[in-house]
Amino acid sequence: MRILKITGSVLAVLLISLLAFFTYQFWPRTVExxxxxxxxxPAPTTSTGVRISAFSTGYNESPEAVIYSGGSVFETHKSVYSGFIIEHPKATILLEGGVGENIGAEHAANFNAFERQLFAYTKTQTARERMIGANYDPSKIDRVLLTHLHWDHGAVIPDFDGVPIMTTNAELAFARAEAPTNFSIFEEHLNRKNTNWQPFDLSDVPYGPFKQSFDMFLDGSIVAVPLGGHTNGSIGVFVTTDQGQRYFFIGDASWSLDAVKNANPKIPLVQGLVDHDKAQTELTLALLHEVYKDNPEIQFVPTHDGPIVDLLAQFPKFE
Incomplete structure (x- = not known):
């Protein structure tokens, strides 16, 4: 009888502990x-000559509750590994790019069995494969612009040897320092012999509420701004098309537009896994929330938010 009582007490403690854990993880939270x-x-004052096209290279599905605090346990969120081809009169830019041809081997080399399951996804076509299939010459890509260098963004690098790879100097330094111990960064993406790194610094020129910016063509059509926290040098990119449509590509500052709308951060467990600086990530989300409210004409595009990426013209169509 005593053994049964002890066993019952242990089970009660375990159940209470599990309930406390799940309550802490999934209780709806908002940032200040x-x-x-x-x-x-600010908007460009002249036509930009820019057109844009979106694609994804793979996807996975999970409960909304895993993607952001306050998300539904019962609703499924489709996360994609997306990229965007931006044709500017002076150059063609590949923004992001999804996963590359080597991703299977890279996963096997860098992830343990648990991590491979945690980051499992269904692969579709790489950026290069999509271009070739649509008779769009991959050599038209003049630059690859990455919001940050986690594996699911840097994975496109090996598929575009020799093409200038642009990210901030702060991000490249951060990634190189973190790679030996951070499972989100693959060292082979950073140390390739044929990678043509062309990192840049943000200038102290404000852009709206952002204290720094980088105007790629000095015409307001493609403007990068700091979105630190997820990684040290993460950026977001504003793009304005020739038709006047405005986009804000926010990388992984948030994985869901709904989370930006409602100021919901990632759940604590996920924050601990993927965000370098939790406090800064939440400050960035708070700023994004205000930018969203004050600029209803701008379409926010989190890199992994499948339904939002689908709103753009899908490659090989452009808008």
Whole structure:
């Protein structure tokens, strides 16, 4: 009888502990917002000559509750590994790019069995494969612009040997320092012999509420801004098409547009796994929330938000 009582007590403690854990992880949370700021973003004053096309290279599905705090346990969120071809009169840019041809071997070399299962996905076609299949010459890509260098962004690098790879100097330094111990960064993406790194610094020129910016062509058509926290040098990119449609590509600052709308951060477990600086990531989310509210004409595009990526013209169509 005593053994049964002890066993019952142990089970009760375990159940209470599990309940406490899941309550902590999935209890809806919001970040403290910045409602007193003016977050209006300036628009280009002339036509940009820019057109844009979207694609994905693979996907996975998970409950919304895993993607952001307050998400539904019962609703499925489709996460994609996306890329965007931006044709500017002066150059053609591949923004992001999804996973590359070597991703299977890279996963096997860098992830243990648990991590491979955690980051499992269904592969479709790489950026290069999609271009070749649509008779779009991959050599038209003049630059690859990455919001940050986690594996699911840097994985496109080996498929574009020799093409200038652009990210911030801060991000490249961060990735190289973190790669030996951070499972989200693959060293082979950083140390390839044929990679043509062309990192850049953000200037101290404000862009709306952002204190720094990088205007790629000095015409307001493609402007990078800091979105630190997820990684040290993460950026977001504003793009304005020739038709006047405006986009804000926010990388992994948030994985869901709904989370930006409602100021919901990632759940604590996920934050600990993927965000370098939790406090800074939440400050960035608070700023994104205000930018979203003050600029209803701008379409926010989290890199992995499948339904939002699908709203853009799908390659080989452009808009």
């Amino acid at each position: 917002t910045l409602a007193d700021i003016n977050a209006k973003i």
